Amino acid sequence: MVLACAGARAVRGAARAAIPCLWRGRHFSSGKEPGENHPVTPMLQHLVYKIKSTGPITVAEYMKEVLTNPAKGYYVHRDMLGEKGDFITSPEISQIFGELLGIWFISEWMATGKSAAFQLVELGPGRGTLAGDILRVFSQLGSVLKNCDISIHLVEVSQKLSEIQALTLTEEKVPLERNDGSPVYMRGVTKSGIPISWYRDLQDVPKEYSFYVAHEFFDVLPVHKFQKTPHGWREVLIDVDPQVSDKLRFVLAPCATPAEAFIQHDETRDHVEVCPEAGVIIQELSQRIALTGGAALIADYGHDGTKTDTFRGFCGHKLHDVLIAPGTADLTADVDFSYLRRMARGTVASLGPVKQHTFLKNMGIDVRLKVLLSKSAEPALRQQLLQGYDMLMNPKKMGERFNFFALLPHQRLQGPSQERNANQSKPSPAPVAGFSELAWQ
């Protein structure tokens, strides 16, 4: 409740975007949006050339090229977030979201023995808004974190967004060090004096005691799509339409393809999406957490191994045909949390997925909202706080579509290992905040 009592200067709602009605968690079936024209983008030309040279490509290859191609990728050179962009995310909607995640990390840090140092590592930090809100909580709770050596590590492939993150988090009070050829391509110091570094790949982040956060990151990782046929699973590929020049279309692979190995033997659905890259990242996070301690908090829209066709596009806050004007629209697919859980199993414990409204309620969102409302007299700000709350919590909006999922060392759920005689029962571990009600000690 320490944060709940923070003062009026903590109300930052005015800096948030007005809230459009569309968020990326919304679902629609891909490739069927009517009435769109077909502009020939540089990315489309590149893909048509590639497919004509070497044959149809997988949906995963298409997503990777369209989103993160270093020259023309959608994420690389633009700011797509917010009111004027293509979509809105929870941290951009309300400051409370990042504040409660900041509390989660402090709560885990306390429950696991208040280590002398930790790294906060964010995967896909967007505009740096979430990290900024978490860092503000760390500053407000400076008396709790005093003597703890904190550093910030951002994993980001977008040149444009990394510049925006640097501006948000450091205000460039200390000049940034840049080295494009190095795995640490930028370094600086945050507004509150914490060292901050940028990487393109999680592998390059130092393997130290860390808290990891990934919000709307796993849904942009490339998925392979499969369809069940009388001849077995066949992968969905992307080809050039022979009838219309410069138009792409979906086709089925004529025979089995290697990514089929990622489909479960007892799979009962007719269509599935698999995301091997998500598996690789979860295994890397799990190994790190098992080795050094810490935790990972993953928040995204998704399902528990039940959905089929979730690949979709967004442009200007509208749903967009994934095959039209590639490079100008965001592409995404729901995260399969059952797959993430399988990838972590045996190395670390996992919790969730739990619905966003449950997680945030358990974290004390109602108390925090009340305090912010009591400190803000401006009607526009109060309205924004209330609208933001509704967007995050309403089950028909983001409250039920978004989920929280955590990776923790096995010891964290087993309780402290202490010498006990036969009569003593095992001390029970502190509950994990968000996944049960927050017990602030």
Ligand SMILES: C[S@@+](CC[C@H](N)C(=O)[O-])C[C@H]1O[C@@H](n2cnc3c(N)ncnc32)[C@H](O)[C@@H]1O
């Ligand atoms: C949908 S945005 C989410 C941004 C932010 N987390 C938020 O919630 O506002 C996805 C983020 O992941 C980054 N990204 C996409 N693919 C990536 C990859 N393969 N490695 C690292 N970052 C990536 C994008 O540049 C962007 O910052």
